[in-house]
Amino acid sequence: MRRSQEAEYSEFVTANLVPLRRFGYLVCGDWHRAEDAVQTVFVKLYVDWNRANRRSPVAYAQRMVVNALNDVHRRAWFQREQLKEELPETFAPLDSDASDRRIVVLDALAKLPTRRRATLVLRFWADHSVEQTAEIMGCSAATVKSQTSRGLKSLRELLPNPLHESLEGITP
Template identity: 70%
Template sequence: MRPSQEAEYREFVASNMASLRRFGYLVCGDWHRAEDAVQTVFVKLYTDWNKAQRRAIGPYSRRMVVNALHDIHRRGWFRRERTKEAVPDVAPPLPTDDSDERIVLLDALAKLPVRRRATLVLRYWEDHTVEETAQIMGCSVSTVKSQTAKALRTLRELLPDPVHEHLEGVPS
């Protein structure tokens, strides 16, 4: 990699690490798995930075995070970990505007399959259009619509009434 490309790559990593980690956390519900997925993405981007630059790097990197999380989940490595007496690090706190409803919503979101979670996060957390979400997810617009509808239906079933009322304004 040329020095100018190295600088571009470093700038991309520095400016996108936090948002990709947050995106990964919202998709999988686990800071450590999100961090592993993002690190995997950064390694893959580094090895093929020329190809990555020819793409819309923001959506492309988010799709890579979803794919990495899907691969991690499929491998099941986190189920084989051995626990230790002391936890070496602490997960970053959620933003300070947390409420009980937000925690309940995040717990319900964690029960959804990875692709449905990713669709909801892209559509309603990151405010992407259906078309942008389809591009990021690498699927059709109709798939995004059906995954969103199924995910919202499941969330409505999982959430208690006070939180459920906030989803009433969200179209199915």
């Protein structure tokens, strides 16, 4: 890699490390797995920087994060600890505090299957169009629409009433 390309790559990593980690967390619900996936992506991205730089590097990296998280999930399903369905403590009823709502929404998001979660994060957090999301996930626009619809339906079922009502205006 030439020095100018290395400088571009370094700038990209510096500018996108935190957003990609946050994106990875929203996709998988685990900061450690997100961190590992982003590290893996940055190593692979260094090798493929010319290809990534010809496209939209952020979208390319987001797709790589989704793929890395799916690969880890597929490869290591038998190596993970067995998680319990119920937490030992429960959440207090929601008040008007935004941080409480955020915790409940993230908890509900973490309960969704990986593909639905990734679709919702790409569509509503990363603000990608259906077509951009389909390209990033390597699927059709129809798949994105159905995953979005099913994901929103699942979130409505998982969220308590005050938050459930806030999703009513969102359509896939």
